[in-house]
Amino acid sequence: MRSDAFSKYHPLTNFVFFLGAIGFAVVIQHPAYIGASCVGGALYLLLLKGRKCRNMLLGMLPLVVLMAAWNPLFNTYGEHVLFTVFGRPYTLEALCYGMAIAGIFAAMMLWFSCYSAVLTSDKFICLFGKLIPALSLLIVMVLRMIPNLVRRGKQILDARKSIGKGVGENNSLKQKLHGGMQVLSALTDWALEGSIVTADSMRARGYGTARPTSFRLYHMTLQDWALLAWMVLLAALVIAAGGTGAEYTPQIDIPRPGWGFIAYCLYLMIPSLLHGKEAVQWAVSISRI
């Protein structure tokens, strides 16, 4: 991942931001708000991942179109009938509603992708490590073991192949299943026996005698508190301004967006603006050399 200014903030600040962004995206049905959320999420994702997310964005498009189109098949409320499908009316209002739902879905997926990129596992553990110490230790161990076991599994597969016991494309399903289960069996033994050594080592080093510490230390700085306060203020403005409700069926009723909408846009732009600011500062300081 590239350098990203927002990711360098405290995990709590990051988490609260995504809680707000995803929470708002889920409950607000106003089309302007949905559009803003999609644009904000897509922009930040592009800044975070660059070209790598292009396939994901393009792959999402047909899904969104399909979702918008198939929703009216099950929702026949509305006044303007466009045509009938299987004897059921396909209405303009329901189509608009379907588009809104698809937009909400797209916004949610975009923000969740950003969340996954920013709130890495170590940040999650830092946030919840004190609240759920045993579970977060468990998650850390699992995250470390997954690549480890995948690597060992491939070693076993290779070893079996080299003694002529490998399974390939021309084996039957049953042979593949049995071959796979034998590898799985070997992998299980390897991993479980090792686990006892790990556990004894943990005990010898004093597991359970004191509070666990985390790998990286995060401290809430003044900057974090300031950003957090700014986020809470904007979120409160969005809620206080209201006007976020919109009705689609049976009649389309969309209120004009007011100043709450501006607050919402500002909220969603926080990570992208921080990213942009850092990029500009970097470019300026490079040009001075």
Add this chain to the structure above:
Amino acid sequence: MKRSVCINLFTWLILIPLTLFLGTRLTGRWYYLTSTLVIIEAMLPFFFSFETRKPQARELVTIAVLCALAVASRVVVLIPNFKPTTAIIMLSGIALGPEAGFVTGAVTAFASNFFFSQGPWTPWQMMGYGFGGFFAGVIFAKRRAWRNPAGLALFGFFTILLVVGPLLDCCTLFTTGSRLSWSYAAAVFIAGFPYNLQHALACGATMLVFGKPLLAKLDRLIVKYGMMDARKEG
């Protein structure tokens, strides 16, 4: 013990009904947020009792290995779309008890989504997989006589097909529909059926072939290193 009962009662009798009550007051697509909140709340008692039990290092590492194994198993079996994940979760529920089974399932779902992507489906997957492990533990943990390959396979097949799969479909239903209706629900469940069937077959096949060996391995581990004694002592 008593405290966990209190937490359970509090969750099921106060927290969840309150969420449902307040949730239905929201206009528009209330079921969307409400259902996810209820799913998360339903998991809390399990996590709470796991934390308060202060699991020993050996139990913790064993659960971690089983979780990682459940994720890594997808790479090992060279059949496309074949996921032994849920079968391994169920087997750990059987060997280590329902509570550990739930934790194995929930942590597996959560951790594997760090490699794929977290999404609106994460809580649902955690609940679905966790329930699989829990339910297997409830049925088989104390009944050794029932643990024959065919029984395990049938259990795995039907639990996935009738409970875990539809639970995951509910997530699709709530996140993609504009209006809850029986016809839409039927469409989602019918569309999800082939995937659930595939998933259920994979789970059943793994249980049939791998069920007894894995249970034997885990039992041997428990006896060899006295894991259950350690749990009883504290």
